[in-house]
Amino acid sequence: MRIAVTGTQGQIVTALRERADEETQIIALGRPQLDLADRDSVHAALNDARCDVIVNAAAYTAVDKAEQEEALALRVNGEGAGHVAEAADALGVPLIHFSTDYVFDGSAARPYREDDPTAPLGAYGRSKREGEQRVAALCPNAAMLRTAWVYSPFGANFVRTMLRLGETREEVGVVADQLGNPTSALDIAEATLRIARRLCSDSAPQLRGVFHMTGAGEACWADVAEAIFARAAEHGRKPVRVRRITTADYPTPARRPANSRLDNAKLSQIYGVALPDWRPSLAACVDRLLACPTDGGA
Numbered sequence: 546m547r548i549a550v551t552g553t554q555g556q557i558v559t560a561l562r563e564r565a566d567e568e569t570q571i572i573a574l575g576r577p578q579l580d581l582a583d584r585d586s587v588h589a590a591l592n593d594a595r596c597d598v599i600v601n602a603a604a605y606t607a608v609d610k611a612e613q614e615e616a617l618a619l620r621v622n623g624e625g626a627g628h629v630a631e632a633a634d635a636l637g638v639p640l641i642h643f644s645t646d647y648v649f650d651g652s653a654a655r656p657y658r659e660d661d662p663t664a665p666l667g668a669y670g671r672s673k674r675e676g677e678q679r680v681a682a683l684c685p686n687a688a689m690l691r692t693a694w695v696y697s698p699f700g701a702n703f704v705r706t707m708l709r710l711g712e713t714r715e716e717v718g719v720v721a722d723q724l725g726n727p728t729s730a731l732d733i734a735e736a737t738l739r740i741a742r743r744l745c746s747d748s749a750p751q752l753r754g755v756f757h758m759t760g761a762g763e764a765c766w767a768d769v770a771e772a773i774f775a776r777a778a779e780h781g782r783k784p785v786r787v788r789r790i791t792t793a794d795y796p797t798p799a800r801r802p803a804n805s806r807l808d809n810a811k812l813s814q815i816y817g818v819a820l821p822d823w824r825p826s827l828a829a830c831v832d833r834l835l836a837c838p839t840d841g842g843a
């Protein structure tokens with residue numbers, strides 16, 4: 546199976562490369578060859594890739610910066626997703642598109658289901674919702690995977706931010722009133738490879754549409770920080786205290802949902818796929834970063 550993936554350095558594309566077996570080729574396509582903001586480059590690069598399935602894993606992911614660059618976020622995450630969907634449809638191959646918990650406003654008192662109304666609080670979430678709508682309109686042969694709070698040994702993420710802060714601080718203030726599902730990019734990659742194989746071999750309509758796919762178990766960001774520092778201490782790192790603060794104590798340009806939890810029942814029922822609990826996956830990520838800091842070092 547040949548999988549064309551957008552992006553070359555992102556967390557999910559890197560994890561896909563690492564987890565692909567010998568029968569699976571990952572063709573990673575990034576700028577300048579494939580720029581999501583440039584329709585012609587998207588069509589040309591995907592056409593040349595001669596793939597069996599496309600994974601759109603590239604995106605504008607700078608949540609706070611997007612507040613000042615909403616037009617660019619929309620071009621990449623909204624229109625760009627549309628270009629990929631249009632290309633997949635023209636090529637007649639299935640598309641896996643990634644989206645986010647930040648399409649919700651977080652006001653629900655339970656984990657969000659796929660058909661709950663979206664109401665993004667910020668520019669990034671709005672751009673990702675626009676992408677979902679374009680994919681739905683342009684490519685019926687698509688599975689849209691909403692995931693959340695992604696971490697890995699690669700790229701920029703909360704785990705690496707905390708490990709960096711912990712090098713110079715004895716205490717870090719972290720919000721304890723935003724709930725979500727921390728999700729390992731490596732776990733996402735394994736599940737995505739299974740989904741890709743299934744989409745290539747099974748045209749059943751129920752395999753298409755929106756699916757929630759996050760790590761099992763829930764946490765607030767302060768819980769995640771505590772788990773990171775506890776594991777780091779096992780590697781001999783000095784102890785770091787987590788001060789549990791509120792969102793009001795940590796002002797950011799973009800508002801984030803108080804409840805980001807996603808209900809994964811549909812993915813489990815339709816695909817038989819469920820991601821592992823976030824705690825062991827997070828511990829493995831910290832182990833890898835601290836045992837081998839040049840491997841996308843902390």
Ligand SMILES: NC(=O)C1=CN([C@@H]2O[C@H](COP(=O)(O)OP(=O)(O)OC[C@H]3O[C@@H](n4cnc5c(N)ncnc54)[C@H](OP(=O)(O)O)[C@@H]3O)[C@@H](O)[C@H]2O)C=CC1
Pocket residue numbers: 551552553554555556557558575576579580581582601602603604605606621643644645646673691692693694695696700701
């Ligand atoms: N990170 C998270 O917590 C979450 C992510 N998601 C979604 O999952 C997907 C993957 O996220 P993740 O792996 O973390 O992303 P990363 O932020 O790690 O990487 C994003 C990638 O997109 C590439 N990119 C950005 N702009 C363009 C462009 N105009 N054209 C081509 N490539 C571009 C970047 O390239 P370059 O390296 O050149 O900058 C980078 O490789 C995205 O759709 C994201 O919205 C969903 C929920 C949570």
Ligand SMILES: Cc1cn([C@H]2C[C@H](O)[C@@H](COP(=O)(O)OP(=O)(O)O[C@H]3O[C@@H](C)C(=O)[C@@H](O)[C@H]3O)O2)c(=O)[nH]c1=O
Pocket residue numbers: 606607608609645646647692693694695702703706710717718719720723766795797801
């Ligand atoms: C660095 C830091 C952050 N925080 C808070 C801010 C924020 O509410 C929360 C997470 O911060 P970050 O900026 O790392 O995470 P953020 O960029 O909001 O992460 C999001 O990225 C996009 C791409 C997604 O799609 C989402 O699912 C989600 O993972 O932690 C603290 O409380 N203390 C700190 O020292």
